[in-house]
Amino acid sequence: MSELGDELWRDCAKARALIQEHLDSNPRESSDVSLPTHLEECDACHEYLEGQLAVRAGLRGLPLIAFPEDAIEEVWSETISAGRFRRGEGRPAAGRRWLAAAAVLAAAMVGWPWFTSDTIRHSAERTEPVQTVDATRLARAATEVRLVVDLTNDALDRVERAAFDEPLMGRLAETLRQLRVHRGENETEESEEAI
């Protein structure tokens, strides 16, 4: 192949790579080959582009193959219509589910007054002087609190998996969510107080 032919071939390879990128609407910022100029001069690449566009049109004209209605009915019957757990699979024993639900309720009953207590929410309004704490101890305490919160969330997560809406008709979710929101509020207030 002549030197000129060699160069043209290299340009064609680059042009075709650019064509692929244009097909994906993702053209490279810069290239030493100008695609419009190359396409004007090179019939082979022009044909290549037209071929790729035709292939794309053909592919996009292919219809979706609908998932059969009876198959989707089977999916519903094994999932949302069957309750939260598939029969016999990954389903905690009834005793464990009730135990978990009871544990969460107990935690909510003990935790709720604490989370919402005036001592926590309005400690800034207290009349007695607040003891000053050095920054290192405060940071360490904050880390420990975060660790405890993370562990608690993990535990809540496990309980949620075991108990969720079967025993409590979904009300558990809302209770736990409220607990979480309050944790967020308290954290904000506490950090404001620290400042």
Add this chain to the structure above:
Amino acid sequence: MFACDGARGFGCNFPRGCSFLGCVMNGDDFRRVVLRHKDRVHTYAAWVMRDVEEARDVTQQSLLRLWEHRGTVSEAAAATWLRRTAHRLCVDRLRRQNVARNNGDGPLALLSAGGEAGGSEATELCRSVAAALAALPERDRAVIVLREMDGLSYEQMSEIMEMPLGTLKAALHRARERLRRALTGAGVLG
């Protein structure tokens, strides 16, 4: 570590797809996800397996697995998750069969029959493209369907097919080129 996609707007800092209650898919979320993606997942599986019965099983299993994992997959992540699961199931089944099947119940047959799944809009070009697509190797079929028929981004495809972005782009380029050559060889393209 990824940040949670905060599908429910909590914007929490938990790992992606965390199972804290705010991001757990409930029955309504699941139904919505299934209705949105079932046909596309089924179409993908049908083209990769070249067998609509297998595609039905793969799609059904993927949806059931999503239900089982709804505690760790958020609604926003479900589209990619479903396709990746379907892709893995297809690959497993094809490996087990150890031979690429192309029986009479493939998507091509549906298209030729012009039945319910084929529809009447399948033009001559579509039929030729479908025949050429069905004759491609499994990986070529997968990348082409995800990109051209499902319209997914490189990033989504890379996650679904579990291959690096560069490898994915090269695979897509090669697949398109094989398809174009097949159609040129068949006299469909000039």
